[in-house]
Amino acid sequence: MVLRECAEKSAAFQKLKNAYTHREEAAKAAKAAGKKVVGTLGCDVPEELILAAGMQPYPIYAVPGGPMDMADKYLEYAFDPMVRAQFERIVDGSLNDFCDAVVVSNSTDVLIRIYLYLKELKRVETDVNFPPVYFIDWLFTRRRMHQERNRLTISLFKEEMEKLAGRVITDEEIDAAAVVCNRTRELLRKIDAFRTAREMKLTGTEMLVIIGGGFYMDREAYNKVLEELLEELPAWPAVTGKRLFYTGSVQTDTGLYARVEAAGAVIVGEDHDWGSRYFERDYDREMPPVRALVDRYMLREFSSKKAFVSQRVEALDRETDAAGAEGVLFYFHIYEEAASWDYPSQKESLEGRGIDTLHFAKMHWPQTQEESDAFSAGLKTLIEGKEA
Amino acid sequence: MAEEKSKSKVVKKLKATAAIGAYQKEWFAGLAERVKNGEDFAYLNADVPMEIFRAMDIPFVVNQWWAAICGAKRMTAKYYGLLNQAGYRDDLCSYCATALAESLDPDDHAIGSDGKPLGPWGGLPHPTIAITRLTCDCQSKIFELFAKNHGASFYAMENTQPRKAPLNWYEIVEDNWEDLYDTDRLDAAVEELKELIRFLEEKTGRMFDENKLIEVMNLINEQEAWYKKTRDLIAETSPVPVTVVDTINAVMQAQWQRGTRFAADHARSLYEEIKALADAGEAAVPNEKYRLMWIGRGIWHDFGFYQRFEQKYGAVFMWSMYLAMGADSYIRNHVEEDPLRALAARYIGMEDFLHMPPWNSSWFLQQARQNRIDGVVYMVPENCMQAVEGSYFIKKTLEDAGIPVLEFKADPVDARKWNAQSMTALVEEFIENRVMKGEK
Numbered sequence: 001m002v003l004r005e006c007a008e009k010s011a012a013f014q015k016l017k018n019a020y021t022h023r024e025e026a027a028k029a030a031k032a033a034g035k036k037v038v039g040t041l042g043c044d045v046p047e048e049l050i051l052a053a054g055m056q057p058y059p060i061y062a063v064p065g066g067p068m069d070m071a072d073k074y075l076e077y078a079f080d081p082m083v084r085a086q087f088e089r090i091v092d093g094s095l096n097d098f099c100d101a102v103v104v105s106n107s108t109d110v111l112i113r114i115y116l117y118l119k120e121l122k123r124v125e126t127d128v129n130f131p132p133v134y135f136i137d138w139l140f141t142r143r144r145m146h147q148e149r150n151r152l153t154i155s156l157f158k159e160e161m162e163k164l165a166g167r168v169i170t171d172e173e174i175d176a177a178a179v180v181c182n183r184t185r186e187l188l189r190k191i192d193a194f195r196t197a198r199e200m201k202l203t204g205t206e207m208l209v210i211i212g213g214g215f216y217m218d219r220e221a222y223n224k225v226l227e228e229l230l231e232e233l234p235a236w237p238a239v240t241g242k243r244l245f246y247t248g249s250v251q252t253d254t255g256l257y258a259r260v261e262a263a264g265a266v267i268v269g270e271d272h273d274w275g276s277r278y279f280e281r282d283y284d285r286e287m288p289p290v291r292a293l294v295d296r297y298m299l300r301e302f303s304s305k306k307a308f309v310s311q312r313v314e315a316l317d318r319e320t321d322a323a324g325a326e327g328v329l330f331y332f333h334i335y336e337e338a339a340s341w342d343y344p345s346q347k348e349s350l351e352g353r354g355i356d357t358l359h360f361a362k363m364h365w366p367q368t369q370e371e372s373d374a375f376s377a378g379l380k381t382l383i384e385g386k387e388a
Numbered sequence: 389m390a391e392e393k394s395k396s397k398v399v400k401k402l403k404a405t406a407a408i409g410a411y412q413k414e415w416f417a418g419l420a421e422r423v424k425n426g427e428d429f430a431y432l433n434a435d436v437p438m439e440i441f442r443a444m445d446i447p448f449v450v451n452q453w454w455a456a457i458c459g460a461k462r463m464t465a466k467y468y469g470l471l472n473q474a475g476y477r478d479d480l481c482s483y484c485a486t487a488l489a490e491s492l493d494p495d496d497h498a499i500g501s502d503g504k505p506l507g508p509w510g511g512l513p514h515p516t517i518a519i520t521r522l523t524c525d526c527q528s529k530i531f532e533l534f535a536k537n538h539g540a541s542f543y544a545m546e547n548t549q550p551r552k553a554p555l556n557w558y559e560i561v562e563d564n565w566e567d568l569y570d571t572d573r574l575d576a577a578v579e580e581l582k583e584l585i586r587f588l589e590e591k592t593g594r595m596f597d598e599n600k601l602i603e604v605m606n607l608i609n610e611q612e613a614w615y616k617k618t619r620d621l622i623a624e625t626s627p628v629p630v631t632v633v634d635t636i637n638a639v640m641q642a643q644w645q646r647g648t649r650f651a652a653d654h655a656r657s658l659y660e661e662i663k664a665l666a667d668a669g670e671a672a673v674p675n676e677k678y679r680l681m682w683i684g685r686g687i688w689h690d691f692g693f694y695q696r697f698e699q700k701y702g703a704v705f706m707w708s709m710y711l712a713m714g715a716d717s718y719i720r721n722h723v724e725e726d727p728l729r730a731l732a733a734r735y736i737g738m739e740d741f742l743h744m745p746p747w748n749s750s751w752f753l754q755q756a757r758q759n760r761i762d763g764v765v766y767m768v769p770e771n772c773m774q775a776v777e778g779s780y781f782i783k784k785t786l787e788d789a790g791i792p793v794l795e796f797k798a799d800p801v802d803a804r805k806w807n808a809q810s811m812t813a814l815v816e817e818f819i820e821n822r823v824m825k826g827e828k
Contacts, residue, residue, distance in 0.1 A: 076768060076776045077797075109525040109773050112549060120745040120781050137549045141522065145579050146546055152572055305525045308532045308544070337480050337773070338525035341533065344475035361477065 002258040006236045007206050012228035016213030023061065023216045024098065030056035030218070031098045036165065039095055039131065041086060041114065042105030043250075043273035043303070044138055046293045048283060049158055050103075051177035051219060053165035058099060059215045061252045062086045064366050070128075074117060080336040081365040082249065083110050090130050091121065101164055103157075105136040107273075108305040108338070134160050138298065140306035150294045158290065171289050178283040178292065180219050187226035188214075188279035194233045196268050196323045201236045204246070204267025204275075205257040212252070212274050239266055242383045245325035246270040247304065247316060247346075249333045249363075260329065263379045269323030271304060271316070304339040312342040313349050320355055327356040327382055334362045358382040401672070402630060404658040405638040411650065412641050416509055419447045423513035428592045431487065431512075431534070433520035433527060436545060437735040439608070440584060442647035443601040444594045446517075450644045454512065455486040459688035461508040465804055467493065481526050483685065483772060487512060488530050491537035514538045517591060519584075521545040523739050524773055543587055545580050548573050550740055555750040557741065558716040565720065565733035577732035598727055604647035605723040605730060611646055614655035615639060615714035618662055622706060623759040627676030629665035632708040633694050634672070636686050639710045646718070655714075677702030678823050681756055683709065683782065684767030685775070687798065689806060696812050701819050707759045709742065716751065717741050745778030749785040756791050763823035764793045765815055794818035 007013045019026060027037045036055040040047075050057045062085030070091045071084040079087070089095060090102060104115040118133045136157050139146035162169050191210060195202040202210075210229065214222040242265040250272040251257060257267050269276050283296045302315045320328060328350055330343055340361055347357045358378050363371055423429040430441055430448040441448045458464065467489030468478035474492055476485075490496055496511035505511065518535035520527045521544070528544050535542035551570050554560065560568050585596045618635075622628050638658050645651040680697070682705050687693050697703040717738065720730040740747050756764065764786055769775040783793045796814055798806060 074780045076779055078773055078776050106549065113773070113776055113778075115549075116744055117778060117781075120778060123746065124781065124784070135549065135551075139546045139548070141544055141546050143583070145576070145583060149546075149548075149576050149579075308542075309529045310532060335773075337477075338529060340477050340480060341526055341529035345533075347475065 002254075002262055003206060003209070004203070004237070004239075007209075010229065010232055012225050012232060013206070013209070015225045016217075016229070017209050018213075019216045019222075020209045020213040026216050026218060027056055027058040028098045031100075036100040037098050038161075038164070039090070039099040039102040040105075041090075041102060042107035042111045042136075043277070044105035044107045044297050045103045045136060046154065046157075046297055048174060048177040048181050048293060048296075049154075049161055049169065051180065052173040053161050053167075053169050054173075055100075055161070055165060056218075057215075058095075060086050060089060060095070060102065062365075063089065064253075067092075074121065078335050079110055079113070080249075080333045082252070082333060082336075083108075083114060085365075087114055087117075090118065091128055093129060095131060096129060099131045101134060102131050103134045103136065106138055107303065110336075134164075140298070140303075142298065147294060147298065150298055151290050154290050154293050174289040174293075175285060178285055178289075180223065182282045182285075183223050184214060184219060184226070185279040185282055187223060187230060190230055191226065191233065192269075192276060192279070194236070195266075198324070199238045200240070200243075200266055200268065201233055201238055203239055203257075203261050204244075204270070205254045205261055207267075207276075208251065208254050208257055208274065211276075211278055215274075241266040243268045243324055243326045244382075245316075245320045245323050245328045246272075246275070246331065247319075247328060248272070248331040248339060249336055249365075250274050255366075256331070259375070260379060263376070264383045265327070265379070267329075268325055269319055271301065271319055273303075276319075277301060277303070304342065309342050309345050312339070313345050316346050317349055317353070320350065325355060327358065329379075329382070330357060330359040330361075331363065332361045333365050356382055356385065402634045402638060402658070402661055404654060404661050405634055407657070408638055408641045408654055411645075411654070413509065415645070416449075419449070420510065420513045422447050428516045429513055430517040430519060431515035431538075431540070432518075433484070433523075433531065435521045435523055435735065435738055436519050437581065437584075437731055438644075439601060439604050439647055439731050439734075440581065440588065440596070442604045444585075444588060444592070444596055446588065446592055446594065449512065449515075451487055451520075452483060453641065453644045455483050456640070456686065456688045458486045458490060458508050460691075462689065463490070463508055464689070468804070481530060481772065483769070484527055485530050488534040488537070491534055515540045517541050517543065517588075519543045519545065521547050523547045526773070541591060543584070545584060546576075547739070548576055548736065550744075553740070553744070553747055555746055557737070557747050558751055558754065561717065561733070561737065562719045563721050565730075565737075569733065569736065573736065574729060574732050577736045578728050581728050581732060601727045601731070602723055605720065605727055607649065607652045608646045609719050609721065609723070611642070611652040611655040612714050612718040614652070614659045615711055616716070616719070618655075618659045619711050619715040620758075621659070621663060621666060622711075625666045626679075626760070627671035627673060628679070628704060628706045629662050629670050629672055630706075631672045631694065631698075632682055632686075632705045632710075633691060635711045636708050637691075639714055640686070643710070643714060672706075673698040673702060673704040675699075675702040676704050678704070678762040678819065679707075679760055680705045680823075681707040681752075681759065681761045681764040682767070683752060683764060684798075685769060686710070687767070687806070690808055693808065693811065697815060697819060700816070701824070703763075703819050703823065705765070707755060707761060712755055713738075713741070716755075743775065743777040745781040746785075748777055749782045752782055753785050753789055753791075756786060756789070761791055763818065764791055765818065766793055766795045767798050768795060769798070792818070792822040794822070 031037050037058050038050050038055050039058045039060045041060050047057045062082040071088045106112045115135045244265045246267050281300045284292045302311045432448050434452040470492040471489045472478040496507035498506045500506050518531050518540045520531040532542045642651045642654045694705040723730045786793050
């Protein structure tokens, strides 16, 4: 991870970096303290409910380069590599000593399959041991009846979390968790403003650590660290480089961003859920809890998986405008196909507005040497082309 | 692989297969005429409840049937070239994106120098409505782009996942669907239907008549009941009177006409024709030794593939989902009580029955047993997440029951990726090394 001296010297940033790097520490500490830990898969698991139940959310992340024996055995080749690696960690027992449950949201079609497979594994291969699995079946089309259906879905999920917690989750507890989560989002938006400002004081790489670190911390402690960091940021030196917006496969480590930024660009925004999509849209405390949860998760900016092409074109136009992007990097893993159908229309719209684009699809994770070389060459053209 | 080299030499024997082929051409010409005269025309994904359109007399074409026609007409190489030129990838979603690719073809409705139409069957008339269900991440995007290219209205129907999944769905679905599905899931599906009807009434100015829907649903029950008799007849007859080459086309095409008197009568004629063959002791493959099951979509561009193992090994592909799905998954009795709910109980399950373990695996096993299957050839489609269906569990379920399974990857539509020689060798090896050695 390439970080600037100001970040390395910041005590607040170092706390975030530590959590980002040692992702099991907080979950294991919570478990040791008697809390239940809930692994999450998919970006639409309402963390407010898990926190309100006194449990610790733990986003299940993919580890590159590890063995994939279980994934190879149970999954077809058409599962994208990151999801394969996440599946591997669930079924190989890696989570068993600290996770009490796994919650899967249907944020992409592939995660629906993962849920069905996990459920079937529980039924037919009882020697494969992993935590109990829950599922959230959101509807993403934004019609009235689908909002209504989502309210039922979240009510059922709340009941399941109550059973898991062994107690009722009160409205007051959900509200208290929402206060914490809203505060996190507010702080992250303020921090992100230093990245999107005309004079940029944060890099995309640093922002990934700031956001992702919080996934693996106690949330109130996280907010305190963000407050400390916010105090420091005005004094951080400016960064320069071509302003790029990133769209595509989720980046759960800093490797790709660091390469882009080392090549002379700054990633000023992204639409994946380990980036700026995470802190969009607050929980509206004026609404009853279930309605507020549906409102927050259903009506966020469109994801690249669960939206129509026209919605995605408009979303990317809005996002690049907000971030002041000069170029857009499209980057999709192999077998992560849906957004490939958006790309030609998005490219046309962006280029019509004078924004450069660079597109990589079917990328392995990690990249092959050939892909890595092509990526470097493409970046050079994107970054230097504009300057020329 | 050059397409010419893999040209199918398929032998079809049934009059019903020829009859439905001829009917489809006549029906399509009539549909094109209606569209030309200004009627609304809907293009539907296969999992959209077409019964509503039938009841409202809105002409429609089903995406997967049309993709099969385009595949059989060997248009895919041209179409995927057009996709590529337009900036899209040409290796994605071949089954679902064929019509989108075709919509980019400026010659789709043109006539060639030989006086023949350049597009398949004269090309797809311009739809005014395009509807899909959100059963995979790509489909809504493809349909929206397709609608835009045709200037059609795009409409999407949501999809939900089951919380309960009784293994014996095929035994209870016809009468006891309330036990099969979560109640709230059925409620939501009924609401989806009402919303769809509202949209269609507004768009087309046609009125939805529930009595007409009951009539359509009962005709479908009649048609599918004939398929059940046909499937049962084939299952209990050795040697089989017909193979999948006869039944797939006869059933698949007529299935898209379901809800009409023609389709119900056609299903009866199919049964009667096969029954007569069985009664006369006619064998599709006189030296039948091994009964094979085909799991997957049809290889539309090389139908002769299924017959390449008959003479050499006496191995006959006698089961495919096309007839068996008709037999087991469409019938909904006592429709009159609540026709929309009965329809909801049909359309929400189709994806689950086929693509969700354990519903698909338990049914495949039950079918393998009923049909006394000696080996299963299982095509996992390339580039399609929707058809990713728990192949491990399907294979395990069948092999644990002693039925050998050959699993391989292929594309049902895109002839560019098909190598007839190597695929044939693969199945031959399977027959020789596993089926003939009597693993079962």
